[in-house]
Amino acid sequence: MDLENQRRVKEFAEQYGPENVVVLLGAAEGEASGLAAETVTAGDPTYAGPLTGVSLGLTVFHVCEPEVKAEFDEAVYDEQVGMMEMVLDIDDICNEMQSIRSEYCKYLG
Amino acid sequence: MKAVIKGAGYSLVHTPDMVIHNGTTQTTERIVNPESEYLKELPKHIRTFEQAVAYYPNQAYIGNISPDELAAIPMPWNEQECPLTNRYGKFGQIMPQEEFLLLMQACDVFDLVELDAEFVAAHKDALAANEIIDESIMARVKDGVPADKVKELVENEHAEGLYHNGKLVGAVKRAHDIDTNLSAHVMHENIVSKASNVVGILGAIKNAGIAKEDVEYVIDCSEEACGDMNQRGGGNFAKSVAEIAGLVNASGADIRGFCAAPAHTMIEAASLVAAGAYKTVVVTAGGCTAKLGMNGKDHVKKDLPILEDMLGAFAVVLSEDDGVNPYVNLDILGRHTVGTSSGPQDVTTALVFKPLEKNGMKVTDIDKYAGELHNSDILKPAGGGDPALQFFKVVAATAVKRGELEKADIATFPAKYGMVGWAPTQGHIPSGVPCIGFAREDILAGKIKNTMVIGKGSLFLGRMTNLFDGVSFVIQANDGQGDNKGVSEEEVKGLIAKALKEFAAGLLAE
Numbered sequence: 001m002d003l004e005n006q007r008r009v010k011e012f013a014e015q016y017g018p019e020n021v022v023v024l025l026g027a028a029e030g031e032a033s034g035l036a037a038e039t040v041t042a043g044d045p046t047y048a049g050p051l052t053g054v055s056l057g058l059t060v061f062h063v064c065e066p067e068v069k070a071e072f073d074e075a076v077y078d079e080q081v082g083m084m085e086m087v088l089d090i091d092d093i094c095n096e097m098q099s100i101r102s103e104y105c106k107y108l109g
Numbered sequence: 110m111k112a113v114i115k116g117a118g119y120s121l122v123h124t125p126d127m128v129i130h131n132g133t134t135q136t137t138e139r140i141v142n143p144e145s146e147y148l149k150e151l152p153k154h155i156r157t158f159e160q161a162v163a164y165y166p167n168q169a170y171i172g173n174i175s176p177d178e179l180a181a182i183p184m185p186w187n188e189q190e191c192p193l194t195n196r197y198g199k200f201g202q203i204m205p206q207e208e209f210l211l212l213m214q215a216c217d218v219f220d221l222v223e224l225d226a227e228f229v230a231a232h233k234d235a236l237a238a239n240e241i242i243d244e245s246i247m248a249r250v251k252d253g254v255p256a257d258k259v260k261e262l263v264e265n266e267h268a269e270g271l272y273h274n275g276k277l278v279g280a281v282k283r284a285h286d287i288d289t290n291l292s293a294h295v296m297h298e299n300i301v302s303k304a305s306n307v308v309g310i311l312g313a314i315k316n317a318g319i320a321k322e323d324v325e326y327v328i329d330c331s332e333e334a335c336g337d338m339n340q341r342g343g344g345n346f347a348k349s350v351a352e353i354a355g356l357v358n359a360s361g362a363d364i365r366g367f368c369a370a371p372a373h374t375m376i377e378a379a380s381l382v383a384a385g386a387y388k389t390v391v392v393t394a395g396g397c398t399a400k401l402g403m404n405g406k407d408h409v410k411k412d413l414p415i416l417e418d419m420l421g422a423f424a425v426v427l428s429e430d431d432g433v434n435p436y437v438n439l440d441i442l443g444r445h446t447v448g449t450s451s452g453p454q455d456v457t458t459a460l461v462f463k464p465l466e467k468n469g470m471k472v473t474d475i476d477k478y479a480g481e482l483h484n485s486d487i488l489k490p491a492g493g494g495d496p497a498l499q500f501f502k503v504v505a506a507t508a509v510k511r512g513e514l515e516k517a518d519i520a521t522f523p524a525k526y527g528m529v530g531w532a533p534t535q536g537h538i539p540s541g542v543p544c545i546g547f548a549r550e551d552i553l554a555g556k557i558k559n560t561m562v563i564g565k566g567s568l569f570l571g572r573m574t575n576l577f578d579g580v581s582f583v584i585q586a587n588d589g590q591g592d593n594k595g596v597s598e599e600e601v602k603g604l605i606a607k608a609l610k611e612f613a614a615g616l617l618a619e
Contacts, residue, residue: 028499031492046406047142083454086506086519087499 001039006049009040013056019107023060024068028084030092033062034100041104057106062093110592112382113434114584115389115426116317117546119170120201120308121533122209122396122420123162124301125155126272131297132401132417147406152275154408154415158205161418163191166484169531170421171198176528176547186486187413197240200546201312203419207232208239209304210271210279215249216304216353217281221296223262224271224279226253241311245355253279269293288338298398299346301420302333306350306395309422313391314354316546317426324426325387327351327361330374331394332536334365350393359391367571368540370394371423372564372580375542378427379437379582389428396420397535404491404534416487421538425545432589435552441468443563443581451577457507460563460581472508475526475583477551479544480563482530496539500563501527540564545584552586559585 001009013021023040027033035045037060044051061068063081072081101108129135129151138145161167165186169179173193182189196203204212211232214222229252237247262268262280271279281300284291306329314321329347336343347361364374371394378390402417409415430436443460450456465472478501485495505522508514514522532539541562548560565579 029492029494032494035492047145048137080452083503083506083510086509086516087502 001036001044001049001051003049006039006044006051009058010050010054010056013058018056018058021058023058025060025062025097027062027093029089030096033093034096036060037062037097037100038104041100041106055104057104059105059107060097060101062097064088064090065094065097110383110385111430111436111587112379112390112427112439113429113431113436113587114545114549115319115428115431115434116313117425117549118201118309118311118313118316118423119172119543119546120204120305120312120422121167121170122204122206122305122308122422123156123158123418124206124209124398124401124420125161125415125418126206126275127301127398127420128155128402128405128415128418130270130272131301131398132403132405133399134402134405138406147409150409151402151405151415154405154413156414156416156418158203159194160414162196162203163194164416165189165191165193166486166531166533167203167419168193168198170200170533170543171202172200172546173198176531176544179531180524180529184486185489186484187416200316201309201422202239202241204239204308205235207273208236209308210273211236211250212242212246212307213271213281213300213304214251214279215246216307217300218349218352219284221282221284222271222279222300223259223268223282224251224253225256225259225277227256228273228278229253241308241315243355246307246353249353267293269297285337290337290341299333299335301398302331302395303346303349303353304395305420305422306331306346306393306424307353309395310350310354310356310391310393310424313393313424313426314356317428319389319426319428321355322358323389323428324351324356324359324391326378326381326390327356327359328374328378328390328392329361329363329394330365330370330392330537331363332365332367332370332397333395346395347393350395356391366578367566367568368537369564369566369578369580370537371540371542372562372582375425375427375437375545375562376439376442376580376582378425379439382427382429383437383439385429389426391424391426393422393424394537395422396538400535404487404493407491411490413490416484417534419533419535421533421535423538423542425542430587430591432587432591433553434587435549435584436587438559438583438585441465441470441561441583443579445565445577445579447576449577451575453503454507454510456565456577456579457503460565460579461504461561462507462511464581464583472504472513473526475559475561476557477544477548477560478504478527478563479541479548479560480565480581481539482528482532482541482543483534483539484531485529487534495530497527497530498523540566541581548584552584555586559583
């Protein structure tokens, strides 16, 4: 994850409390989604950014996961995400996100 | 006037020691975590020159294997035994580091690059034997200085070391005591860009079969900035490259636009030729040291070789219509405007579908699309996926949304209308332009009639705007009929009627 984005995520978690922050990803494939999700939960796996060694445990989803999709107005979702939904490997992304969440998220009920 | 593609050149420079000493992933790691396992492991993963040459995507870059042939090679490509071992190809060459360090010194006109005399003596003949290097460049190669002097410059004078096989063999001195824009680091980066650019441009001129004297204008579209503290990006790489390349009749300037810059520059160069401002314009770019080993941590973690050990360079020669070569159709231009969002659908519509729609064309009226031609063998192990495949799928999915394709076509569209990526991750290099050499040949051979080249760029990196960017253009077959832009009888009648109406309106107003 971009170092600047890591800094912003860290600041938001401090400002609003980590239990009140949800990170929504739009990465184009499973592994990249997993890396970003790992960064905002367990810490930066590349040991380069502000989240190195910082385990925020934030709640994190990909915009194409069914739980998130259900929250949207159908027409808006189709207009904004529908095209990419046809392109992405949604199953791969969902599996990757699930495994990171179950291991590192601290604020899921 | 049509602006035709007279020829193109694509070259690589193998710079394994610069991966270690100048790539930002490595320089950052040395600051943040100097004792890291990664830095200890890294040297074990460096490729030899022979390994870098015998690598399918690099052979595609210099033209020894076509994109179609590359697509048939199973991935990962770095695990395949590659029988192609020629460092020269029809589009250019893969230059080894030792020749390149000498060329860097030859390209430096401010006595900033000092090489160890023994190193120069050992490799001077190799540079002289390089098929694009002539006597004018060899005359610039100095004899070098004692090894102690080089060591002194690096240890006590803030110079940037130049290494070969792990040994200090030269240095780039700072060009000013306090101006950070002229620091040894910046000068190193800029001289590398300039020297690799020279390799690309000389190859392109050779391939185009033109005389150096024919070039009237050169536009550099790389990603570096040269200038001092009073004008950080003042320029002008283009003219400095033209000087070394011996393009005595050329002037030039630089265009910047991140990864989209080459596509912007192609359009502007074609426009200059089409307008008759200059007869021959060269679009050119050198490579970037900062990006060397950018995904090195992932490559080392997965026990792969460091695949980002190549500097990329390219140049395209555009000339006035010769009735034969394919030309840039300036009627079919796509552009991402300020008012366009950065969503993939809007971006694709702006760059691909709007220009087609304006010209009454459908997505399938273009035979080949080229964009995001990154070598996915480098990016997949780092979680970067396959940007070329992804891009062509996005084009197809947008076409489905517009009712131009069926959903089932998304799976077949990339192979039929797109291509695999083979360009090194050098920022501006992969963005569409690597296809121009192959596209020109395929159009001349009648295999395809046209190609759309799409360049996209992420402007947020400069922290000046969050806007996305991109432009596109179409290269198509030359019918040999010149401009075909006579005025029809209908148009003449229309013009007369309009003039008469305006005249009458003027009389009434009085």
